[in-house]
Amino acid sequence: MSAPAPATHDGGAPLPGPATAEWWQSAVIYQVYPRSFADGNGDGVGDLPGLIARLPYIASLGVDGIWMTPFQPSPQVDQGYDVSDYCGVDPLFGTMEDFDRLLELAHSLGLRILLDVVPNHCSSEHxxxxxxxxxxxxxxxxxxxxxxxxxxxxxxxxxxxxxxxxxxxxxxxxxxxxxxxxxxxxxxxxHLFSAGQPDWNWRNPEVGDYFEDVLRFWFDKGVDGLRIDVAHALFKAEGLPDAPSASPVVDGLRSNPLVSDQEEVHEVYRRWRRLAEQYQPQRLLVGEVNLEPSRAARYTRGDEMHQAFAFAFVRLGWDAVAWAAVGTELEAARTLHGAAPTWALENHDIVRSATRFGGGRLGARRARAALVALLGLPGSAYIYQGQELGLPEVDVPVDSRVDPMWARGGVTRDGARVPLPWAENPSLTHGFSEREAAGPWLPVPEGWGDYAVERQQQDPHSVLHLATQAIALRRRLWDEGVFTADDGGTWRVEEGTLLLCERSPGFLVALAMGAERVKLPAGVVLFSAFPLAEDGWLQPDNAVWIRRD
The missing domain is CATH 3.90.400.10 (Oligo-1,6-glucosidase; Domain 2)
Structure with missing residues (x-):
């Protein structure tokens, strides 16, 4: 049952500056979906060599680390979330030597590496x-x-x-x-997911022992932490009784209380936390806990995981009252259990915010403002690849869709997984593949080059420049002590549509979510998503950071 021991490895070059156990409390993490990030060998699928070549770009954003979705061996039924070998590298993405090079270069650039671990299920080919x-x-x-x-x-x-x-x-x-x-x-x-993803029986102690070996393998290699997939669903109700309803187990498994959030799961994360603390610096544990804030926060108690994604926030539309209500819930959970929210607006499973917030020019404007607001909130922030470019959701042609959710349930996540546009040129992949011997694994739409990295790098008004500037200011405010790990968030709505989150001491995020301009709160504007139209007014769909001394 044991995972293989890792090859001798020094964990890569040390990160610059002092290593503290609390680095994640202020971190901005960039999520990489490897198969859609950069293709180094021209086969149309992103890979580790492609990611290595583009690491300087990620470092230039000013982020603190990278979360990589699975690249381990897999039949790719669910694009890597059906793992057949937890301690290897799928040849589709490269070799273990490639991963070692990636880890070493990332650390030399000041980037920490978080990997996905999938403990709820494996591949039927495991x-x-x-x-x-x-x-x-x-x-x-x-x-x-x-x-x-x-x-x-x-x-x-x-x-x-x-x-x-x-x-x-x-x-x-x-x-x-x-x-x-x-x-x-x-x-x-x-199998709570596809038939190719059988669920592990976590009531068998051998499963827990097996996964401890998996964690040790990657921690010994020098990875800085793990994002834990479907972290709340490992244990199922004793006896596996019928559910109250036979409706599909969608939206975070919440429609069937028997398949997730069983009390026994917390002991798993206490065990993993003890293991993480055996390493110096200690390794980070981040949970995909798709539950309401009061339940999700229990997974971040002092002896369990360090973070859990704020899924109640991710699911929101463009509504100031709803944002304030969820923000208040998350602050109450932080006050009770101590761990600050882990903010995100996008990931590989969610419709991109530019589309979710209205689509077209309106959605693009709102997504830009929401990104600025996100980076000002108390706690850590996660940005999904392409979010810094303002990418919209893509309507992938039906005959090109590969998401198993489409085949079984008529819903597709492919639209958020289309390869990144690196170059403006009208090629098959817009620079995604260094050698375009094949088309990309998902087709890119017409006009994709308008969002290209190289184009936005030359445009001082681009979303890319905005994101980079916001991240740099965020770091400076941490260095100056304006932001601290103890900051909370007091949420309210003024004038019906002006969302305010005040984090101590005296820093305010304001987001205008209505159709009319609103009065700016008192204070000094430090940053805005768009130039302010008039003194003392905030136009619709704009966000600002305000210092209140």
């Missing part, structure tokens, strides 16, 4: 799952997963129905037959 299939019903091997005898629709049809009514996040039932054509093997296995 050796341990294949061994479980071969071992048959009642075997020790099957106890690592949820293999359960099916129910019968009648005496002539033994075990022809799944064990319960649970539904998959991707649509359809959450169970598949272990060996569909067998008359003797009548067990089914659980």
């Amino acid at each position: 050796p341990l799952f294949q061994q479980a299939l071969a071992a048959g019903p009642g075997s020790r091997e099957r106890e690592l997963f949820h293999f359960v005898e099916g129910r019968s629709s009648g005496p002539e049809s033994p075990s022809d129905l799944p064990p319960n009514n649970w539904q998959s996040v991707f649509g359809g039932q959450a169970w598949s037959r272990a060996t569909p054509d067998s008359d003797t093997d009548t067990e089914w296995y659980l």
Whole structure:
């Protein structure tokens, strides 16, 4: 059951400056979706060599680190979230030597590296799952997963129905037959996602031991932390009873309380926290905990994970009252449990903010303002690749969609995963591939070059310049002590549509979310998403940072 030991490695060059255990409290982290970031070998899929070549660009943004989505060996049923080897590198992305080079260069540039770990499920091609299939019903091997005898629709049809009514996040039932054509093997296995992603049985202690070895492998290599996929869903309710409703388990698994947020899961993260603290500097644990703030915050108690994404914030539309309500909830959770919110507006699973906030020129303007607001909030911030370019969601042609959610449930996340435009030239990939021997794995739309990095680098009014300037000012305010790790956020709405978040001491984020201009609060404007139209007024869909001495 043990993961392989890592090769001897010094963890890369040390990061410049003092290493503190609390670096993440002020961090801006840049999320990299490797297959869509940069293609180094011209096969149309982003890879580690491509990322290595573009690391200086990420460093130029002024961010503190990178979160990389999975690049481990996988059949790619769910674009890497179906892992067949937790301690390797898929040849699609490169080699372990490439990863070692990436880690060393990132550290030399002052960038920390966070990796994804997927502990809820693995690939159906994982050796341990294949061994479980071969071992048959009642075997020790099957106890690592949820293999359960099916129910019968009648005496002539033994075990022809799944064990319960649970539904998959991707649509359809959450169970598949272990060996569909067998008359003797009548067990089914659980998969909250696709049939190619069987869920681990975390009630078996061997699973916990296995994942501790996985964490040690990457920590020993020198990675700075882990983002934990579906962190709240490891344990399922004892006995696997029917859910109150057989509706699809969508929107963070919240429609079925039996598949997530079971109390036993917290001991896993206490164990992982103890492991993270054995390293110097200690490794960061960030949870994908898609629950309401009061529940999600429990995963960041002092002996559990350091951070959990503020999903209630990510789901919001363009509504000042809703933003203020969620901000107030998150502040109450911070006050109770101590960990500041981990803010994000985009990731690889969510419709890009420029589209979500209205689309077209209106959505682009709002996304720009929202990015400025995000970077001023108390706590750490995560930016998804392309957000700093103002990329909109892409309507990927139906025949080019590869997301398993589309095939099973009619919803696609492909539109947020289209390869980045690096060059303005009207090529197949706009610089995504250094050698364009093949088209990109997802097609880029017409006009994609208008958002290109090289174009925005030459435009002082671009979203890219704005993001870089905001990140630099944010860091300066931390260095000057204007921002501190103890800052909270007091949220309110004035004049009906003016959202205000005041973080101590005396710093205010203001976001105009209505159709009319509003009076600026008193204080000195330090930064704005757009030039202020008139003294004392804030135009619609603009955001400012204000110092109030």
